[in-house]
Amino acid sequence: MAYQKTLCILKPGVLQRRIVGELISRIERKGLKIQAMKMMQIPRALGEEHYAEHKDKPFYESLVGYMTSAPVIAMVVGGEEAIPFLRTIAGKTKPAEAAPGTIRGDFALITQNNIIHAADSPESAAREVALFFDEAEILDYEDPNADWIS
Ligand code: CMP
Numbered sequence: 001m002a003y004q005k006t007l008c009i010l011k012p013g014v015l016q017r018r019i020v021g022e023l024i025s026r027i028e029r030k031g032l033k034i035q036a037m038k039m040m041q042i043p044r045a046l047g048e049e050h051y052a053e054h055k056d057k058p059f060y061e062s063l064v065g066y067m068t069s070a071p072v073i074a075m076v077v078g079g080e081e082a083i084p085f086l087r088t089i090a091g092k093t094k095p096a097e098a099a100p101g102t103i104r105g106d107f108a109l110i111t112q113n114n115i116i117h118a119a120d121s122p123e124s125a126a127r128e129v130a131l132f133f134d135e136a137e138i139l140d141y142e143d144p145n146a147d148w149i150s
Helices: 020-030 044-050 060-067 082-090 103-107 122-132
Strands: 003-010 033-040 072-080 116-118
Touching: 003 020, 003 082, 003 122, 020 033, 020 072, 020 082, 020 103, 044 060, 044 122, 072 082, 072 122, 082 103, 082 116
Parallel strands: none
Antiparallel strands: 003 072, 003 116, 033 072
């Protein structure tokens, strides 16, 4: 087991649906630790850079348009193996394949609008965290529950 930090974005629509608390609760009750959080409307250039690996995909324009269309909640989530754990909580990218009990399985229908982003590898997590947060915004703090959780 290794302690990891990963980027999580609650995508456009989550605020409007009033499910921010519900989604964050799922992340917290798993035992992951929020180390940074902000509400923001993603600027076009940041959206393009974040999804640069999909530049040649047919859905790229529409994806960037969606991600920049309304405010999001961006978070740095930490914990032992936080990258795979957050992806498991999120569920498969295509909501039709996401298991019930996962965030996408319970709250999403459309692949593009799959309501949560979770970095998919240590390399992506490092790149994406640095895109959205300055080092000084990411807080390490005492966590007396850590020994009970991990
Ligand atoms: P995310 O986990 O943020 O990573 C890439 C995003 O691209 C994905 O979630 C979806 O929002 C989007 N995406 C992936 N595949 C498709 C697709 N086939 N059609 C539309 N959007 C997609």
